[in-house]
Amino acid sequence: MAELNELILEQLIWIVGGMALLMVILLIVSIAQGAKLRKLKRKYEAMMAGSGVEDLESLLINLKIQMDSIEDEHKLQTDQLKTVMQKLTRIQGKVGVKRYNAYGELGSDLSFSMAMVNDNQDGMVLTGIYNRDGSYVYAKPLKGGESTYTLSPEEKEAITLAQQAE
Template identity: 35%
Template sequence: MQNIINLMNGLHIYIIIGLIIIIIILFIMNLVILKSLNRLEKRYRKFMRGSNNKNLEEFIIGYLDSIDNVKNQYEDIRNLYKELNSKVSCCIQKISVIRYRAFEDVGSDLSFSIALLDEKNDGVIITGIYGRDESTTYAKPIDSGLSRYGLSQEEQQVLEDCINKRI
């Protein structure tokens, strides 16, 4: 132990000089770090300031509020779409018309059959028969593409044309 103390007494100048050099190096490193930190802080403040002196947090909160509003509008539109889609499926979507001559003694094709069907092929066939002395119009209901009443050749043709139409 005494040897170590004697060795240190002889080298204490060198130890002090070494410690001073280490302190100077640490001081220089501290200055470099502070300068770097100062530049980083300036960049951070500039970044957080954003535009129109609003900071980034206000921008993000504003955009998140906008996203919430869009989600609510999306849900409203989605519900409206479902409602409209269910209503449209029951509307007339396919139409077919055929004109023909019902009687040989009547000129022109003044008789007609019209098929009006929805998405499920439910609807009606309206037929108008024109003759010299009288004209008759009648309707036949259609359920799933079938009629419970007998169909004439023209009515069957207009029904098939209407069923085969694309929506």
């Protein structure tokens, strides 16, 4: 036992020196960790500032609820946009007009045929015929670019002009 005590006393300076070095290293690591923790705390406080909640869990739950609400609204708007696009194809947006002199009399091209069609070539043709005695207007429905009524060459040309319109 005396030999063990003597060995420890001889090595005591090295043991104390090693412990002191270990304490200095641990102190440096502790200071570095404290600095990182303060930096992280500042970031956390900046993130939580103005959020109206006390902890990160509540903030994440609120963000999840808001995200779900935004996704629901997006789906609703997407469905509405599809409905509008479907209705838009049925609107008579393409127009073609052909002016002409119906009877070959002296004068201007006062008669006309005007075709209004949608993307499906559905719509109508309006024809206004002018002569010395009066003016007459006729309307003919179109389905797929064709009518159940006989179409004049001018009406067919107006339909062609409308189909070519952008």
